[in-house]
Amino acid sequence: MIAPPPTPPASGRGAVNAGIAAAAARFAFSATPRLDAELLMAHALGVERNAILLDPTRYAIPAAFAALVERRLRHEPIAYITGTRGFWSIDLAVGPGALVPRADSETLLIAAQAHFAGRAPGTVLDLGTGPGTLLLAALDEWPAQGLGVDFSSKALDYARDNAATLGMTDRARFIRGSWASAIAGQFDLILANPPYIATDETLPAEVHDHEPHAALFAGRDGLDDYRILARQLPALIAPGGAAVIEIGATQAEPVTALLAAQGLHVALHHDYGANPRALVATKVLTPCTAP
Incomplete structure (x- = not known):
């Protein structure tokens, strides 16, 4: 059992809250300055964020906190600084x-939950898996077998490490490839979060200066990778299955057109902010005619 940290002297009580407030005041560039400061303080202390929210007076500001604040002031993503990001029901190592x-x-x-409505997909394909984000979340949701594909060897290293940490190495396999060019067979659930930013679009510094451009930008109109995926998906979707694809908030119409041109039926889903965010593509069922 890990011993609780020593109680700081009375003169130090309240210092953690003050340190968080001071750091948050310097993070005006962030949409979540207070949360950023709390996460950095928790990381420096080696505790969960809830611990400092419930009783910050148990702790004194650690020496490592100042260096973490300086990294954030250079617009480095919080997830890169702490090395982890929560997603769906899992925590993922990222960098x-x-x-x-x-x-x-x-x-x-x-x-995907809505499409399968109580039944479980048996096989899952994640195209552009990155650190295993969508695939491992899906495998935590359903007792399926999964395959993740990415062109980045570095991203795949994170994906394999995350699968091992989550105890999913027997169900998750990862290969390096360009979308589905090396994939044969069909899958019940196909997930994809392709690059969809136009090359001339301005992004926040923490995204543009730190995250991999190959996972962000997709040509002059942001649709280059959708054009590839639209051609590949029909052969990959198993009967009764679906491909669920992330889109930018203004891309529902053009990406729907690309998928529909390949004979797929498309339904739109909105994100937590009510923005268009996901397209569910399924094969159009051909009615049977009596002889």
């Missing part, structure tokens, strides 16, 4: 070379 999981991507799991 430079791997796209940081976003809460909006959980929309794909919600859309």
Whole structure:
């Protein structure tokens, strides 16, 4: 059992809250300055964030906190600094070379739940898996077998480590490849969060300066990778299955058109902020005619 940290002297009580407040005041560039400061303080202390929220007076500010604040002031993503990010029902190790999981991507799991409606997909394919984000979340949701594909060897290293940490190495396999070019067979659930940012679009410094551009940018209109996926998906979707694809908030119409042109039926799902976020593509059933 790990012993609780020593109680700081009376003169130090309240210092952690003050340190968090001071750091948050310097993070004006962030959409979540207070949360950022709390996560960095918890990481420096080696405790869960809830611990410092419930009783911050148990702790004194650790020496490591100042260096973490300086890293954040250089717009380094919090997930890279702490080395982890929670997503869906799992925690994932992340770092430079791997796209940081976003809460909006959980929309794909919600859309998949709605499609399967109480039944479980037996096989899952995650195209552009990164650190294993969507695949490992799906395998935590359903007792399926999964395959993750990514072109980045560095991202795949994180994915394999995450599968091992989560005890999923017997169910999750990862290969390096360009989308589904090396994939044969069909899958019940296909997940994909491709790059969808236009090359001339301006991004926040913490994204543009730190996250891998290959996982962000997709040509002048942001649709280059959807054009590839739309051609590949029909052969990959098993009967009764679905491909669930993340889109940018303005891309529902053009990506739907690309998928529909390949004979797929498409349904739109919105994220937590009510923005268009996921397309569910299924094969159009051909009615049987009596002889």
